[in-house]
Amino acid sequence: MPERSRNKPEWQIRIAKERIDILFSEAVKTKDTHLRKRYMRLAKKIGMRYNVRLGEKKRLFCSHCFHYFGAEAKRRLKNGKIVIACPGCKRIARQVYK
Numbered sequence: 340m341p342e343r344s345r346n347k348p349e350w351q352i353r354i355a356k357e358r359i360d361i362l363f364s365e366a367v368k369t370k371d372t373h374l375r376k377r378y379m380r381l382a383k384k385i386g387m388r389y390n391v392r393l394g395e396k397k398r399l400f401c402s403h404c405f406h407y408f409g410a411e412a413k414r415r416l417k418n419g420k421i422v423i424a425c426p427g428c429k430r431i432a433r434q435v436y437k
């Protein structure tokens with residue numbers, strides 16, 4: 340059984356990042372929430388597979404149901420944290436505010 344290396348070749352990581360960027364830009368363009376969720380799920384999958392951190396992009400979707408927040412989600416600042424009520428699954432996502 341071949342050993343699975345955690346470090347992917349540079350070019351693969353570059354392509355993975357590009358694909359993630361494309362998925363996010365497509366999510367902005369479409370109004371279809373199911374399609375958006377699919378894009379978000381895919382982006383996370385790619386990120387995990389190629390060890391690409393989503394970084395700031397992580398804040399753009401729900402970690403529970405992959406609902407893309409965009410501008411529609413209500414964001415509140417509470418005790419130095421951003422509190423987002425997900426319109427998709429009604430769960431609360433807390434993010435550290437930088």
Ligand SMILES: [Zn+2]
Nearest residue numbers: 401404425428
């Ligand atoms: Zn959600």
